Amino acid sequence: xxEVYTVxxxxxxxxxxxxxxxxxxxxxxxxxxxLAGGAPPGAVLLLGPDEDVLVCPRAPTGDPVQGRTDxxxxxxxxxxxxGDPVVAAADLATSSGAESxxxxxxxxxxxxxxxxxxxxxxxxxxxxxxxxxxxxxxKDEEEIACLRIAAEITDQALGELLESILVGRTERHLxxxxxRRLVDHGAxxxxxxxxxxxxxxxxxxxHRPSDRRVEEGDFLSVCLGANYRGYRCEIGRTFVxxxxxxxxxxxxxxxxxxxxxxxxxxxxxGAAYRDVDRAARHLLDSAGHGDxxxxxxxxxxxxxxxxxxxxxxxxxxxxxxxxxxxVEPGVHLPGRGGVRIDDTLVVRPEADGGPELLTITTKELxxx
Amino acid sequence: xxEVYTVxxxxxxxxxxxxxxxxxxxxxxxxxxxLAGGAPPGAVLLLGPDEDVLVCPRAPTGDPVQGRTDxxxxxxxxxxxxGDPVVAAADLATSSGAESxxxxxxxxxxxxxxxxxxxxxxxxxxxxxxxxxxxxxxKDEEEIACLRIAAEITDQALGELLESILVGRTERHLxxxxxRRLVDHGAxxxxxxxxxxxxxxxxxxxHRPSDRRVEEGDFLSVCLGANYRGYRCEIGRTFVxxxxxxxxxxxxxxxxxxxxxxxxxxxxxGAAYRDVDRAARHLLDSAGHGDxxxxxxxxxxxxxxxxxxxxxxxxxxxxxxxxxxxVEPGVHLPGRGGVRIDDTLVVRPEADGGPELLTITTKELxxx
Numbered sequence: 001x002x003e004v005y006t007v008x009x010x011x012x013x014x015x016x017x018x019x020x021x022x023x024x025x026x027x028x029x030x031x032x033x034x035l036a037g038g039a040p041p042g043a044v045l046l047l048g049p050d051e052d053v054l055v056c057p058r059a060p061t062g063d064p065v066q067g068r069t070d071x072x073x074x075x076x077x078x079x080x081x082x083g084d085p086v087v088a089a090a091d092l093a094t095s096s097g098a099e100s101x102x103x104x105x106x107x108x109x110x111x112x113x114x115x116x117x118x119x120x121x122x123x124x125x126x127x128x129x130x131x132x133x134x135x136x137x138x139k140d141e142e143e144i145a146c147l148r149i150a151a152e153i154t155d156q157a158l159g160e161l162l163e164s165i166l167v168g169r170t171e172r173h174l175x176x177x178x179x180r181r182l183v184d185h186g187a188x189x190x191x192x193x194x195x196x197x198x199x200x201x202x203x204x205x206x207h208r209p210s211d212r213r214v215e216e217g218d219f220l221s222v223c224l225g226a227n228y229r230g231y232r233c234e235i236g237r238t239f240v241x242x243x244x245x246x247x248x249x250x251x252x253x254x255x256x257x258x259x260x261x262x263x264x265x266x267x268x269x270g271a272a273y274r275d276v277d278r279a280a281r282h283l284l285d286s287a288g289h290g291d292x293x294x295x296x297x298x299x300x301x302x303x304x305x306x307x308x309x310x311x312x313x314x315x316x317x318x319x320x321x322x323x324x325x326x327v328e329p330g331v332h333l334p335g336r337g338g339v340r341i342d343d344t345l346v347v348r349p350e351a352d353g354g355p356e357l358l359t360i361t362t363k364e365l366x367x368x
Numbered sequence: 369x370x371e372v373y374t375v376x377x378x379x380x381x382x383x384x385x386x387x388x389x390x391x392x393x394x395x396x397x398x399x400x401x402x403l404a405g406g407a408p409p410g411a412v413l414l415l416g417p418d419e420d421v422l423v424c425p426r427a428p429t430g431d432p433v434q435g436r437t438d439x440x441x442x443x444x445x446x447x448x449x450x451g452d453p454v455v456a457a458a459d460l461a462t463s464s465g466a467e468s469x470x471x472x473x474x475x476x477x478x479x480x481x482x483x484x485x486x487x488x489x490x491x492x493x494x495x496x497x498x499x500x501x502x503x504x505x506x507k508d509e510e511e512i513a514c515l516r517i518a519a520e521i522t523d524q525a526l527g528e529l530l531e532s533i534l535v536g537r538t539e540r541h542l543x544x545x546x547x548r549r550l551v552d553h554g555a556x557x558x559x560x561x562x563x564x565x566x567x568x569x570x571x572x573x574x575h576r577p578s579d580r581r582v583e584e585g586d587f588l589s590v591c592l593g594a595n596y597r598g599y600r601c602e603i604g605r606t607f608v609x610x611x612x613x614x615x616x617x618x619x620x621x622x623x624x625x626x627x628x629x630x631x632x633x634x635x636x637x638g639a640a641y642r643d644v645d646r647a648a649r650h651l652l653d654s655a656g657h658g659d660x661x662x663x664x665x666x667x668x669x670x671x672x673x674x675x676x677x678x679x680x681x682x683x684x685x686x687x688x689x690x691x692x693x694x695v696e697p698g699v700h701l702p703g704r705g706g707v708r709i710d711d712t713l714v715v716r717p718e719a720d721g722g723p724e725l726l727t728i729t730t731k732e733l734x735x736x
Contacts, residue, residue, distance in 0.1 A: 105478035110471075111495075113478045127479075176548050183544055 004142070005073075008035050008135065009052055015131050016102055022049045023098035024128050025089050028107040030303040031132040033230060036073055045073075046089045048096045055085040055092065090116035094123050102128035130308070137300060137308050138322050144346055146231035147301070147324050150191065151344055151358035153226040154235050157181035158361050166241060166368055167216060171196040171209035174222070182226045191225035191232030192305045202238060203330050203338020205294055216242035219249060219337040220368070221330075225305065225344075232305040234326050235359040236342025239366045248336075253365045256331055256339040259283040260363070263297055263311075263327040267347050267355040273315035280329040281313070289331045298327045301344055323347045324358070372510070373441075376403050376503065377420055383499050384470055390417045391466035392496050393457050396475040398671040399500040401598060404441055413441075414457045416464045423453040423460065458484035462491050470496035498676070505668060505676050506690050512714055514599035515669070515692055518559065519712055519726035521594040522603050525549035526729050534609060534736055535584060539564040539577035542590070550594045559593035559600030560673045570606060571698050571706020573662055584610035587617060587705040588736070589698075593673065593712075600673040602694050603727040604710025607734045616704075621733045624699055624707040627651040628731070631665055631679075631695035635715050635723040641683035648697040649681070657699045666695045669712055691715045692726070 012035065016024045026032055026045040032054075036045050042057040054073045086108065093101045103113070105127045117125060139147070157178055166174070175194040182190055197207035202219035214220060223236040238256075240249055263280030280297040284290065298311035301324050309317055311325060319325075325347065330340030341363055346356040380403065384392045394400055394413040400422075404413050410425040422441045454476065461469045471481070473495045484493060507515070525546055534542070543562040550558055565575035570587035582588060591604040606624075608617055631648030648665040652658065666679035669692050677685055679693065687693075693715065698708030709731055714724040 103478075105482070106480075108478050110473035110476050110478055110481045112474075114473070172551060176551055180544050180548065183540060 002037065004140070005035060005037050009047060011135060012132060013047055015135075016047065016128070019102070019126075021100050021102040021126050021128075023047060023093050023096070023100070024102040025086065025093070025104070026128070026132055027086060027104050028132070030307075031104070031107075031136070033303055034132060034136055042085060044085045044089050046092055048093065049098060050096060053089075053092060055089045057083070057085050084112060084115060086112050087115050087119050090120040090123055094120040098123065100124035100126050102126045102131075104128050104132075106130065133308055136302055138320050139302060139324060139346075140322070143231060143302065144322065144324065146229045147233050147344065147346070148358055150187070150226040150228035150231050150233040151235070151360075153182055153185040153187045153228060154224060154233055155359060155361045156185045157187075157226070158222065158224065158235060158237065161222075162239070162366065162368060166214045166220065168213050170211050170213050171198055171201070171207075172211060174214070175209040175224075178222065178224050182224070185226075187226035187228055188230070189227050191227040191234065191301075195221075195223040197221045197337075198241075200335055200337050203332035203340050205328070205330060205340060214241055217246070218242075219339065221338070221340050223340065223342060225301075230303050232301055232303070233324075233344040233358055234301060234305060234328070234342055235344065235361060236328055236330070236340045237361060237363070238339040238341060239368050241368055244367060245365060250365065252331060252333075253339050255283065255287055255289075256329055256341055257363060257365075259297075259329040260327055260341040260343070263329060264343065264345060264355060264357075267319065267325065267327070267345055269319055269321045269347055269349050271319045273309045273311050273317050273319065274313055276319065276325075276327075277311040277313055277315065280311075280327065284329060284331055292332055292334075294330065297329045298325050300325050319347045321347055321349055321352075370405065372508070373403060373405050377415060379503060380500060381415055383503075384415065384496070387470070387494075389468050389470040389494050389496075391415060391461050391464070391468070392470040393454065393461070393472075394496070394500055395454060395472050396500070398675075399472070399475075399504070401671055402500060402504055410453060412453045412457050414460055416461065417466060418464060421457075421460060423457045425451070425453050452480060452483060454480050455483050455487050458488040458491055462488040466491065468492035468494050470494045470499075472496050472500075474498065501676055504670055506688050507670060507692060507714075508690070511599060511670065512690065512692065514597045515601050515712065515714070516726055518555070518594040518596035518599050518601040519603070519728075521550055521553040521555050521596060522592060522601055523727060523729045524553045525555075525594070526590065526592065526603060526605065529590075530607075530734065530736060534582045534588065536581055538579050538581050539566055539569070539575075540579060542582070543577040543592075546590065546592050550592065553594075555594035555596055556598070557595050559595040559602065559669075563589075563591040565589045565705075566609075568703055568705050571700035571708050573696070573698060573708060582609055585614070586610075587707065589706070589708050591708065591710060593669075598671050600669055600671070601692075601712040601726055602669060602673060602696070602710055603712065603729060604696055604698075604708045605729060605731070606707040606709060607736050609736055612735060613733060618733065620699060620701070621707050623651065623655050623657075624697055624709055625731060625733075627665075627697040628695055628709040628711070631697060632711065632713060632723060632725075635687065635693065635695070635713055637687055637689045637715055637717050639687045641677050641679050641685050641687065642681055644687065644693075644695075645679040645681055645683065648695065652697060652699055660700055660702075662698065665697045666693050668693050687715045689715055689717055689720075 199218040202221040221238040225234040266279035296312040328342035332338035567586040570589040589606040593602040634644040634647035664680040696710035700706035
């Protein structure tokens with residue numbers, strides 16, 4: 001297992017060497033986890049010319065490393081109780097003879113960057129940019145297996161909710177219930193804050209659950225996902241409550257459903273990100289809903305719930321096989337509510353059966 | 369209500385003027401909330417020479433501002449879907465004639481700082497430092513009222529758990545149950561990830577709940593808190609499960625209890641942070657537990673669960689009245705478990721009755 005991390009670090013070392021930096025420091029938590037396996041909160045990874053070191057803050061008590069770690073990594077515990085691991089890493093890099101160190105400028109604060117410079121004034125701090133994020137875009141089959149389990153757990157939690165009585169319960173309670181069920185089925189936790197939106201709130205992407213209660217005739221939209229071994233998936237569904245749906249509800253649902261299907265069908269290796277977005281977006285646009293749309297209709301998932309690529313009108317790049325993404329168009333009509341339908345899929349070549357749908361809960365319009 | 373925020377911003381403007389900066393940009397989320405009331409995620413506050421502007425990212429759909437906002441603030445919505453509010457703020461500052469802008473270097477990443485410089489190359493970016501964090505240390509009575517309610521909710525949630533059957537349940541389930549009860553009693557959510565630690569895990573400060581089940585004879589330590597209107601409190605208690613406690617358990621409990629009481633009693637206006645820490649620490653030290661101790665024995669609470677001051681051996685500064693802090697010494701014996709006792713209190717002058725204890729759940733050693 002630890003071989004995976006060694007290979008990933010070797011890849012990163014090659015990229016660094018290609019831009020002339022023999023040493024790099026990775027501080028963004030998901031990137032550290034990707035390259036080192038488990039790591040305690042606040043740990044940073046130093047890729048030195050000779051060896052790799054995981055620099056950990058001193059944990060308050062007990063074992064500094066909860067969770068899996070790659071045994072090949074030397075574990076450096078900071079001696080100072082208040083010391084910042086990035087400062088210690090700069091110090092280590094200097095003493096190992098490095099002249100320049102590539103750092104994640106999109107993660108490091110100006111203050112920490114200054115503190116590194118102060119302790120190692122001769123160390124040239126370069127920018128590693130989003131190199132590790134780019135390595136993370138295409139997943140290996142082990143990562144996809146984790147996402148598949150995360151999606152199974154998510155489908156189970158949602159399925160159970162649908163069998164319970166919903167009318168009269170608040171958004172907040174339904175969200176908590178979903179999160180409990182995720183953990184019941186083996187999730188390490190929710191992948192992100194569960195969103196439950198009723199009536200006029202429905203159809204909004206990241207609506208924060210309120211004390212509004214589910215009423216007859218409401219649209220109910222939910223968005224949830226499990227975190228399984230660090231890998232996060234996402235599902236979004238919209239239902240109608242109680243009686244048969246109204247005509248406007250059926251029309252709106254059919255429209256968003258068609259847009260979401262178009263987005264899913266556009267997921268082929270080599271497709272431009274913006275074309276996938278356009279496939280879903282243009283249907284909503286032509287129906288006159290262009291103005292209120294979210295700036296993206298999907299995004300990558302993995303160790304973070306929102307990672308590269310972004311499926312958006314101005315996004316540059318093309319899909320590869322084995323990239324897991326969401327497809328999640330939605331329409332919200334102010335004061336009335338709306339519909340969002342959201343799946344997690346893995347891009348696969350046509351020869352392998354096309355996009356692999358991970359979240360398999362039905363997308364029929366259910367009246368609950 | 370909005371007057372509070374106006375006064376706070378005026379205070380900050382005075383501090384900025386004192387160091388020669390007519391404009392400031394606040395980006396740290398808790399600081400933005402402190403100065404502006406409710407603000408959407410990612411919003412930054414620009415304190416201009418003439419007016420204050422809350423620069424918000426374009427929300428995916430619906431109302432850009434969920435939650436309370438000060439009406440006196442002009443709300444600037446970014447036109448670009450991908451635009452970063454800090455870049456827009458730099459642009460705004462320049463066009464309002466500012467020559468320098470104080471920013472929070474401990475919050476801003478190097479990449480964002482560079483992007484601000486690129487869009488406004490003639491704007492001198494200075495460091496605001498922890499100015500807003502310092503303003504936040506002493507709370508007003510309205511803030512303390514929120515903390516008091518947060519503590520009441522927390523006590524209720526914990527009290528209900530104590531009445532239920534515990535043996536055989538996992539740490540993870542107990543933690544979720546506590547979080548559900550917090551919300552049931554009116555919390556906006558948990559103030560931080562609830563920690564439940566059993567048997568050999570007990571006594572560790574931020575232990576992440578595992579699948580270990582509660583067993584007879586275990587120590588059980590819990591740490592939880594409610595978030596009420598943004599204000600976060602914390603309580604930690606340790607219990608024994610089932611039979612009467614063993615002698616070593618009683619001894620360890622009595623020791624930590626004495627240390628925690630000493631820390632609480634040291635909370636008087638004018639006391640040095642380090643002296644409060646020492647009051648609690650030296651008892652544990654002299655009993656031979658110095659090595660495994662956490663680097664602090666308490667910290668401020670408010671809009672963040674861990675804010676200034678830190679009660680630690682090297683901390684500089686003295687307590688003021690109306691500063692809410694935790695007192696939370698603990699001892700963890702590797703392989704056996706341990707005890708942590710944690711309260712949230714508000715520093716008050718002796719004439720007002722001394723420290724106000726917000727978390728009132730009993731600290732007797734309960735056998736459950």
